[in-house]
Amino acid sequence: MRVAIAFCVAVLPLVIGITWNPPDNIVDFSLYQIYPRSYKDSxxxxxxxxxxxxxxxxxxxxSNVEAVWLSPIYRSPMVDFGYDISNYKEIDPIFGTMEDFEELLKAAHDRNLSVLMDFVPNHTSDQHEWFQKSLQGIPPYDSYYVWHAGRMENGVRVPPNNWVSQMRGSAWQWKDERQAYYLHQFSIQQPDLNYYSPDVRREMKDVLKFWLDKGVDGFRVDAMIFLYEDKRFLNEPLSGLTDDPNDYDYTVKIYTTNQQPTYDIIPTWRQVLDKYEQPKYLMLEVYSNVSDTMKYYHYGADFPFNFYTITNLTRNSNAADIQYVVESWYDNMPEGCTPNWVTGNHDQHRLISRLGEPRARAITTTVLLLPGVIVTYYGEEIGMIDEYISWEDTVDPEGCRAGKEHYLTSSRDPERTPxxxxxxxxxxxxxxxxxWLPVNEDYKTLNLAHEKKEKNSYYALYEKLSALKRSQYLKEAMLVTKVLDDYVFAVARETEDHGSVYAISNFGDTDSIVDLSVFDNIPSKLNVYYASAISDILPWESVIQIRRVTIPAGSVVILTTPNADFVTD
Structure with missing residues (x-):
């Protein structure tokens, strides 16, 4: 990987940035996550x-989106709104029929939109036929799930170890019918599959093939790190972060996440995908440390999701923090691989709710101009925010489990509204x-139809940036980033023959004057392609001198070279 840290003399004593040339085989497009329950009711x-x-x-x-990813639409009791699957090869009637799905697939492909499914391999619903047969000990289903007889402690049978569920409490649930515990790293109704069983591995490859034969273009793989567990069933070491044995952070997950067989299974899935003529994508949900995350690149995935903008940025982050997020992925990603940028999803507070609007605009601007795949969570292209959901209206299982006193800090309903x-x-x-969830009370003024009419709306910014993102010339352009002052971050995509684009975000409270000559190959004059703060300072379609450019507080300014012929490509 050709990543260089550049230091240039400018208005500030030190200007920090990176330069990166996208490899020829980079995957580069805009991916949009649809949460089907909340997108459109017909x-x-x-x-x-x-x-x-x-x-x-x-x-x-x-909106210049090139691919969509559907959160689960499989048949499900909906304990976890589709992530508890009772049949991998059926559409849940809540969403429609298989004929509806096939029509959707055709209509999307007619528009050159790729369609990705949410693949949930770690667990099923306890209502799945496989689990019901496993519960009865019927071969080969008796080994489809992770069962353990437990251990005796002072004459009482207890779980085999101290493993903790993501939903709090022991990760083990006793079943009298089987006289054993089963493992559930999520809710009790989501038993973990046993990937040491060759029958399970065969079944899941068959699920992939079923949907690929339908014509889907790939998969987002849910909860990838949990697929295998250490077969010795040893206690995990205590983290020291909490004294509560029911808290997920009570232990260090050395036996329940990122086991080597988890990596080893990816090439077997890749082989299934590669049998099809058209490229099929494999993207993995991985919340983990840097080394464990980057390791997934080596085994056949297009990429593990990059959650750094979610986990590493706050309402107090400065421009150097954004630079660190960008630099960290490029510095650690294996050479020749595809970077990706995720700003939100169905499990996280919305971007503006996490960072505030000025920083959210800066992040949206940055990621849409970075090489690789950008993932947009539905509604974030118009700047939707979390909605307050009362206890009476709460439906998310995590919120319900937390109870009335604590649901506000646990529920994922606020980021899932229509x-x-x-x-x-x-x-x-x-x-x-x-x-199914209340509509956000701000919908009278914050909605797509209204924002399409406003030049400085969130959607206007997204539309301008996504048009640039889609340009083939920009996909091949060199990336250059600069920290221009505490709250001003700049991203450039430069080409020799087709011009260049420079996006400067000021998420501070005051106007900032910057010198853009810190970019080595920049001409002396630039055209204003977009300015979120419409004023006499930076009128649209004007020409500016690069030495002293005023970037209004809380604004985004996009500038292009006079010869830039890709902005309308």
Whole structure:
């Protein structure tokens, strides 16, 4: 990897940045996560569905999105809203039928949109036929899940070890029918599959093949790090972070995450995908340390998801912090691989709610101009924010489990509210005023239809940036980043023959004057392509001198060289 740390003399004593040339084989596109329950309701029952997605496919093409990823739509009891699957090869009736899915797939492909499925291999629902047969000890299903007889302690049978569930409490649940405990790293209703069983491995490859034969373009793999556990079932060491044995952070996860067989299974999935003529993508959900995360690149995945903008940035972050997030991924990623940038998902507070709008705009600007894959969580292209959800309206199992006194810090409902299309009933999401989660109260003014009319709206910024992202010339352009002062961060994509683009974000409280001559190959004059703070300082489509550029407080400014012919590509 050709990554260099550059130090240049400018307005500040020190300007820090990186330079990176995208490799020829880089995967580069905009991926949009659809949370189907909340995208569009077509039949008025208050729950989003597949036909609703079909109705609104044009939003993706208008927003320069090139691929969509569907959160689970498989048959499910919906204890964890689809992540507890009772049949991997059926569509849950809440979302529609298999015919609806096939129509969606065709309609998306007609628009040159790739469609990725959410693959959930670690666990099933306890209502899955496999688990019910395993519970009865019927071969070969008796070994489909992780069972253990436990151990005796003072004459009482107890779980085999101190492993803790992500949902709090022991990761083991006793079943009288089997006279054994089963492992569940998530909710009790989500038993973990046993990947030491060749039958399980065969079944899951068959699931991949089933959907690939339908024509899907790849998979986002859920909870990848939990796939295998150490077969010795030893106690995990204590972390020292908490004295509560029911808290997930009570132990260090050396026996329940990132086991070597977890890496080894990826090439077997890659072989399934590579049998198809068109490229099929394999993207992994991995929350882990840097070394364990980067290791997944080596085994056949297109990439493990990069959550650094979620885990490493706050409302107090400065420009150097953004630089560190960008630099850390490039510094540690294996040479020749594809970087990626995730700013939000269904498990995390929304971007603006986490960082505030000025920093959120800076992050959106940065990631849409970085090489690689950018993942947009539904609604974040219009700047949706978390909505307060009362205890009475809470449906997320994590929030419900936490109880009325603590649900506000645990529930994921606030970031899952319906998409805000316009200012009509239920924000245009549904004809029903009663939706599965309440619509955010700000929908009258924060909605897509309104933002399309406003030059300085969040969507206007997203649309301008996504158009640049889609340009083939920009996909091949050299990346240069600069920290220009405490709260001003700049991203450049430079080419020799097709011009260059420079995006400067000022998320501070005061205007900042910057000298853009710190970019080595920049011409003396630039055109204003976009300015989020419309003023006499930086009118759109004007020409500015690079030595002293005023960047208004809380704004984003995008500048192009006079010869830039890719902005309308």
């Amino acid at each position: 039949d008025g029952n208050g729950i989003g569905d597949l036909r609703g997605i079909i109705e609104r496919l044009d939003h993706f093409t208008e 998409f805000q299309w316009d200012d009509s009933v239920s924000a245009g999401f549904s004809s029903n005023p009663h939706t």
